Amino acid sequence: ELKVEQNPLFLSMQEGKNYTIYCNYSTTSDRLYWYRQDPGKSLESLFVLLSNGAVKQEGRLMASLDTKARLSTLHITAAVHDLSATYFCAVDPSRGSTLGRLYFGRGTQLTVWP
Amino acid sequence: DVKVTQSSRYLVKRTGEKVFLECVQDMDHENMFWYRQDPGLGLRLIYFSYDVKMKEKGDIPEGYSVSREKKERFSLILESASTNQTSMYLCASSLDRGYSNQPQHFGDGTRLSIL
Numbered sequence: 001e002l003k004v005e006q007n008p009l010f011l012s013m014q015e016g017k018n019y020t021i022y023c024n025y026s027t028t029s030d031r032l033y034w035y036r037q038d039p040g041k042s043l044e045s046l047f048v049l050l051s052n053g054a055v056k057q058e059g060r061l062m063a064s065l066d067t068k069a070r071l072s073t074l075h076i077t078a079a080v081h082d083l084s085a086t087y088f089c090a091v092d093p094s095r096g097s098t099l100g101r102l103y104f105g106r107g108t109q110l111t112v113w114p
Numbered sequence: 115d116v117k118v119t120q121s122s123r124y125l126v127k128r129t130g131e132k133v134f135l136e137c138v139q140d141m142d143h144e145n146m147f148w149y150r151q152d153p154g155l156g157l158r159l160i161y162f163s164y165d166v167k168m169k170e171k172g173d174i175p176e177g178y179s180v181s182r183e184k185k186e187r188f189s190l191i192l193e194s195a196s197t198n199q200t201s202m203y204l205c206a207s208s209l210d211r212g213y214s215n216q217p218q219h220f221g222d223g224t225r226l227s228i229l
Contacts (some may be wrong), residue, residue: 088157100162101220
């Protein structure tokens with residue numbers, strides 16, 4: 001069974017600081033997704049990473065994918081309070097009949113404080 | 115923009131009732147999914163569907179069934195609701211089984227309480 005592990009699960013950081021969330025997965029995949037979820041809300045797609053070495057940036061968030069290491073990172077630069085949310089990574093193993101099915105990590109709950 | 119609409123944001127039912135959760139998407143997506151989300155456990159896949167009248171079990175199908183009679187609509191059914199099915203239920207859809215590069219799009223969720 002494919003396993004997707006995120007760490008840390010809880011992250012409390014001060015505004016202005018940098019930090020990285022890690023997403024490790026246990027099987028071959030070249031498609032990885034990052035989502036954001038605000039409290040009481042649904043999941044919103046942030047990034048789609050489709051190949052080894054892919055890097056995407058949006059504002060203070062940058063995501064990357066290393067398919068050889070089976071690792072994706074979500075880097076936060078100069079955090080602001082508005083980034084407080086839960087972040088999920090999800091992997092598409094892209095094989096056979098499971099095409100389109102995603103396997104989610106447990107999520108990283110980020111709190112940014114002044 | 116893709117719109118995935120779940121019929122209820124909040125729902126309260128009693129143990130033993132048959133419960134229907136409805137999900138409709140407006141972008142002609144082939145794939146549809148039902149998840150439940152519980153604190154500390156992330157998203158767990160209950161059932162998914164690649165086509166009309168087609169369904170596949172996810173990781174936690176016990177106690178649930180689904181129906182997809184039309185392409186745009188995917189229903190989750192709790193045959194006989196139990197208190198351990200109290201949860202947030204999320205519906206999602208995505209384009210197709212090919213290499214579409216598109217993420218799954220999620221509805222706003224239904225917070226279901228079974229008393």
